Amino acid sequence: MVLLIIVLVVWFLSALVMTLSILFHSSKGTGLSDIIAGQVYSNISGTSIIEKNLDRITIISAVVFLVSILVLVLIYPQGAIVSS
Numbered sequence: 001m002v003l004l005i006i007v008l009v010v011w012f013l014s015a016l017v018m019t020l021s022i023l024f025h026s027s028k029g030t031g032l033s034d035i036i037a038g039q040v041y042s043n044i045s046g047t048s049i050i051e052k053n054l055d056r057i058t059i060i061s062a063v064v065f066l067v068s069i070l071v072l073v074l075i076y077p078q079g080a081i082v083s084s
Contacts, residue, residue: 021054
């Protein structure tokens with residue numbers, strides 16, 4: 001039961017981080033980052049560094065999300081969690 005809680009917490013946190021990192025990507029001036037920061041990102045010379053870090057965070061959280069789902073599938077193949 002403890003393993004289930006740990007995997008579910010990791011799954012939830014990775015989904016949250018992945019969603020937020022996708023929203024913070026700027027794409028043609030319509031991203032959440034443009035709403036929050038406005039012109040700050042366009043004036044910073046290291047914008048590509050910010051985007052690269054967001055890409056890394058998105059990829060890592062997506063991999064963690066998929067691995068946690070695979071662990072859940074392996075632990076509970078029928079999808080039913082029965083307490084003994």
